[in-house]
Amino acid sequence: MRTVIVHHKVDGDPLTYDGQRALSPAELLNAIGRAGRAGRESEGWIFLTHPYPPRPAEFDSLSPDPEQLRVVSALLTGEALAELAAAEDTLRQDADGVFALADSIAADFASFVWLVLQLHASSPAPQGNPIDALDALFALSQRGNGRNTSRWLTLADKVAAVFANTDPAQAGRWAATGTSLGSARYLDWFANQLAVLLEQHSADDATGGYRLAEPEEWPLQRTLDFLTEHRVFDRLLEHVPEVTRTWSFKDKETRGRQMDVPIAPALREWISGAAIPGLARSWQPGVADGWALEQAVRNISTAFGHALSWTVGALINLVNTSPALSPGAPRLNTYTAWHIRHGVDTEQALTLLTSGITSRRIAHLLGRDTAPLGHRSAGLRQWTAQHHIDGWTQQYGASDYEVQDLLDYVRTPSDPINQLLDNRAAATPLTRLVVGTPDGPVSVARPSERHPTIRVGRDCRLVATVPADRHLDVLAMLDSGLDLDHRLHNGELVTTRRAR
Incomplete structure (x- = not known):
């Protein structure tokens, strides 16, 4: 990342997002x-933008005092x-107890405590009270906060009481999801329902009573078909608080109305490798281009890039390890969550x-060509290197930035x-060597806009090219x-x- 843009909207501006x-x-x-990307750029640019002329006092924020930097x-x-106070109210009023905590730091803390308890219970020789491990938290080391830290420890004790009364196998599965306890x-529960349905597919696929000794892992598209058929993405939006608020569209930026953008087909388009501007237009027809693009980027990041990919990954793991199978x-x-996160549909694209x-x-383009x-x-890596810079630019339209990434790869x-x-010779393998070229002195030409590869010549004739996997090292040598x-x-x- 070379450039950072930090934008400020006026307090009370209707364009400001909730929260x-x-x-x-x-x-x-x-x-x-x-x-400024480390190892790539020697400088970075920062733009601080305001909808009004800068005020002298605002520059003070660029030189914070020690109190402002206090951790x-x-x-x-x-x-x-x-949020802790709200959680305490919930625990007093809701019969679901710690399972009712959601979408807050109190819910995260309860999940963390549950994980600590599970790790302690699953250790070969558990010793002591696992709640004592919480003493290592930063909050408990900060002085003058005894009353507040005791409230957090009270919440931890309530979580421990529920953990003690939970089936150990269930407790372990819940600890592995990385979500709130609810x-x-x-x-x-949902994974067990899906496992029963998956088992039915197994029975339908079996012929003559024959079953595979080793389980078959479905390809991505068949997995997506199964998840879509059983409304998995919609049900996660409806019932999992971590996902619920990550998929939301309005028809305009100011005083806009909610739009219904079905998540399952949108997800299929995203995984197909479609460009984000095209997705913005497809999902939000009739919406102003700038606003549609902004919403598409935000929803892709929050839903596909984080909450949905994480929960789908946790769900698939629970399905695949379900005792019902x-x-x-x-x-x-098993790679479905990664495909959702990155928006590509081949294993090769994920590797890249x-x-x-x-x-x-x-x-996406390289993955589509190498998957078959x-x-x-x-x-x-070898196949990509063989295409070299001119192949990347001509066949795939690679930009300068993409070329740099590919050279690194x-x-x-x-x-x-x-x-x-050390006064030793540096030997570099060559590619595209003209047959019959004799040994002897050669010249090495730096890459240019017209010739992006490093060319080896003699008597004004091209005789070889430095291969892509050695391009950066030879360029460093020339520089x-x-x-x-x-x-x-x-x-x-x-x-x-x-020699001098």
Whole structure:
């Protein structure tokens, strides 16, 4: 990320989102610090925008005093204590107890306590009171907050009482979801319903009474068909608080009315690799382009990028490990949550996006071409490198930024500069070598807009090209400022420091 834009809207502006607040000085400095990608850019740009001329006092936020930078536990902020008070009221009034806590730091704390209790219970030789482990929390080390910390510990004791009366197998499954306890209980119940339906598919698929000894894992599309058929995405929106508020559209920015954008078909479009501007128009016909795009980005981030992908992943894990499934019954695709998160539909595209490629577009295109070939990690890297920069730009329309990502991805680590500094020769394999080219001196041309690869020539003729996996290291060697000699030897570029 090279540029950070921080925008401020006037207090009371109807365009301000619900719950939006100003950044604290510490948060502002943290946001500013994100500008400039480490190892990629030497500088970053920060734009602070206002709908009015800047006020002198506002510049003070860029030089916060020690009190403004003081670190306070998330459990002891005013907002957290207000949510704790609401949780205490809920526990007094709601028969569902800790399972009624949702969408708050109190619900997160209860889930954390449950996880601590589960880890303690599942250890080979549990010792002591697991609640004592909470003493290590930052909140309990901050002085002058004894009354408030005791309230959190009281909540922890209530969670422990429920945990003690819960079936151990259930308790373990609920701890693994990473959600509020109420959501975890619902996901576990829902997973059992889906497992029964999945078992029926197993019976329908069996022929002549034959069952596979090892469970078959369904491909992504069949998994999505199953989840859509049983309204899984809609039911998560309806019943899981972590997901409920992450999918919301209005027909206009000011005083807009809620729009119904069905999530299942929208999710299919997103996973298909469609560009976000196209998704914005498809999901919100008739809505102003700028507002439609802003809403599409926000909903993709909050729903697909976080809440929905997380809960679908937890649900599929519960389904696939459900005791209701027989050993030979099919399993849902275990990578479905990753496809939802990243918006691609091939395993190869996922590999690219989790290996340093940041462009969903280029990952989708490469993934579609390599999926039929069955390439896995090493083969995918080699196949991508063989296309080289000119192939990436001509076949896939790769931008300069995408090319840099691809060069990082295919790079074969080497250390030519240190070799040269130690007065050793640096050997680089070459590609596209003209057959019959004899050994001897050659010239090496830096990449240009017209010729993006590093070209090796002799007598004004191109004789070879530096391969994509060595491009960055050879470029670093050329940029080092060292006085270099280049020779062709046995099909390799051999570079040495020129004798003084």
